[in-house]
Amino acid sequence: MARRNKASARRRRRRVLFGLELFVLLLLVGGLLIYAKLNNSLDKMNLDESGEKNAHVEVNEQVVGSKALKGYTNIALFGVDTREEDLEHSNSDTTIIASINNDTKEVKLVSVYRDTYLNVGKDEYDKCNAAYAIGGPVQSMSMINTNLDLDITRYVAVDFKALVKAIDLLGGLDVDLSYEEIEHMNNYCVETSEKTGVDYKPIEKPDPKPENEAEILGSYHLNGVQATSYCRIRYTQGWDMKRTERQRYIISLMVDKAKKASISQLNDLMDEVFPLIKTNFSKSELLKLGMGILSYELKETQGFPKSSIMGEDVKSAIGLDCVVPTTLEANVKQLHAFLFEEETYSPSSIVLERSDYIAGHTGFGNSWVSDELKSYITERESTYTGDSAGSQESYEAEGYSDTSGETGYEESYDDDSYYDDSSYEEDSYEEGYEDYAAGYDDTSQDYSEEY
Numbered sequence: 001m002a003r004r005n006k007a008s009a010r011r012r013r014r015r016v017l018f019g020l021e022l023f024v025l026l027l028l029v030g031g032l033l034i035y036a037k038l039n040n041s042l043d044k045m046n047l048d049e050s051g052e053k054n055a056h057v058e059v060n061e062q063v064v065g066s067k068a069l070k071g072y073t074n075i076a077l078f079g080v081d082t083r084e085e086d087l088e089h090s091n092s093d094t095t096i097i098a099s100i101n102n103d104t105k106e107v108k109l110v111s112v113y114r115d116t117y118l119n120v121g122k123d124e125y126d127k128c129n130a131a132y133a134i135g136g137p138v139q140s141m142s143m144i145n146t147n148l149d150l151d152i153t154r155y156v157a158v159d160f161k162a163l164v165k166a167i168d169l170l171g172g173l174d175v176d177l178s179y180e181e182i183e184h185m186n187n188y189c190v191e192t193s194e195k196t197g198v199d200y201k202p203i204e205k206p207d208p209k210p211e212n213e214a215e216i217l218g219s220y221h222l223n224g225v226q227a228t229s230y231c232r233i234r235y236t237q238g239w240d241m242k243r244t245e246r247q248r249y250i251i252s253l254m255v256d257k258a259k260k261a262s263i264s265q266l267n268d269l270m271d272e273v274f275p276l277i278k279t280n281f282s283k284s285e286l287l288k289l290g291m292g293i294l295s296y297e298l299k300e301t302q303g304f305p306k307s308s309i310m311g312e313d314v315k316s317a318i319g320l321d322c323v324v325p326t327t328l329e330a331n332v333k334q335l336h337a338f339l340f341e342e343e344t345y346s347p348s349s350i351v352l353e354r355s356d357y358i359a360g361h362t363g364f365g366n367s368w369v370s371d372e373l374k375s376y377i378t379e380r381e382s383t384y385t386g387d388s389a390g391s392q393e394s395y396e397a398e399g400y401s402d403t404s405g406e407t408g409y410e411e412s413y414d415d416d417s418y419y420d421d422s423s424y425e426e427d428s429y430e431e432g433y434e435d436y437a438a439g440y441d442d443t444s445q446d447y448s449e450e451y
Helices: 002-042 130-148 160-169 179-196 223-229 241-260 263-276 285-291 312-318 328-340 349-362 371-376 392-398 426-437
Strands: 074-082 092-101 106-112 116-121 124-127 154-159 171-177 216-222 297-304 444-448
Touching: 074 130, 092 130, 092 241, 106 216, 106 241, 106 328, 116 130, 124 297, 124 349, 130 154, 130 328, 130 349, 154 160, 154 241, 160 179, 160 241, 160 263, 171 179, 171 241, 171 263, 179 216, 179 223, 216 223, 223 241, 263 426, 297 328, 312 349, 328 349, 328 371
Parallel strands: 074 154, 106 297
Antiparallel strands: 074 092, 092 106, 116 124, 171 216, 297 444
8 A cells, every 4th residue: 555655646746747847848838939939020120230330339438348337238219200211310209218227127218308408429519319310320329328428339219100000009008198188199190190101080178178288187098199199299388308208108008018918919019010110239139138028127217307497598598499407417417326326426527528518508507406406516617618608697606608609500300390280379389398497397107017
C-alpha cells in the first residue's frame, strides 16, 4: 500500500511538473509569436537607420556622459501638421519629451509649449516649433537638448491621420468635455476629417448654453477625428498650456484602452498605424522597447516651461506672440528635478548664457519667476551684454539696458489657419492670452497606470 501511495505521489508530481513545463512552453511560444508579429510589423514603419543624420544631433558638452541621464531613455515625440504630408519638414504641432526610467520602467511626459521662446539653431531665437519646420526632427532634437540640457537622439513622429486611426482601432475614447470644448472640437473636426478622409458626427451642444462654459458637462464617446480635434483646441482659458494637457490626457486614455485591447486589435494597430510612423530608432531598439512595454508605468506629466509670461507684455517687448520662460535657468532646474530627481542640478554654461540672453533681451528676468520656482533662482552676474527689449523703467532692477533687438525668424510657423470658424474674432483670440497671463493652473494629472 505504501509503495502504491509513493508511486501515485510521484505520478502526481510528474503531472504537476509537466503542467508547469507546458505552461512555460506556451508562454515562450506566445512570446515568440508576438515577437515575430512585432518584427514583421516593424518592417512597415518608416525607419531612418542611416546614422548620418543622428550624428548631427547636438548635445551640450557638459551633459555628455551625465550619470543621472545614463539611467534614463529620453525620446522626442513629434505630432506633425498633417496638411503637409511630410514627417520630415512639416510644422511641429506637438512636442513631447518621454523619459523612461530604465530601472523602474516609470515613464514621465513633458509637453514643450510650441510658442516657447528659445534658441532654435544658428543663434536665432524664435518660437521653438520653428526648429522642426526649418531642419526637421534633427534640428528639433538639437533645440531641445541645447536649451534644456538633455541628451535626446531618438524620435518618433506621427501625423494626425495616425492618431485618428489608432483611436478608432481602439474603439474610441470616453472623454470628459465642457461646453466650450464641444464647440471648438466640432469646428476643428471639419478640417481634421477633410485631411484624414475619416467621417465623424458632430457632438450636439446642450441648449440652453450653460452659464459656465468651461465646466465639465459629462463624458462623451469620441471617435478618432473627434479625439484628435479635441487635442488641437487652443481657444479656451489656458491656451497652449491647456491644449498640451488635453494631449497628455488623451495619451493616458489610449494607454488604458491599449491595455485592455484584444490581440486582433493590437495586430490591426501594428498593421495600419506603423506605416504612418517615422522614427530613427533601429529595428532592434524598437523590438527591445516593444517586448518590455507591459512593464512600463505612466507616471506624472507636466508642461514646459512651468514659469513663464505671455500676452501683450511680451508682444510689446519683442514684437512676437510667444511664451517667455522666466527664467530658462529656473525652468531647466525644475525640469531636471521633475524628470531625474536632481534637486540641485546646475545647468550647463550654454543654458545659462541662453537664459541670460532671453531675460536680458525680453526684460523678463528673476523678478518674473513664479512663486513655485523661486527656490531655483540663483543670484549671479548675467553674461548678457546686448540690448534689452523691455523698458528701462520696468526692468532696471534686472540690470539690463534698453533698446529694441532682433526678433529672429520673420515667419512664425503657426498653423492656426486650419481653424475654420468665421465667428471667431481676433479680440477673443487675444483674450485667451490675457486669461493665461492672469494665471493658469496646470492641472496635469498623475496617470499612474501600467501599460
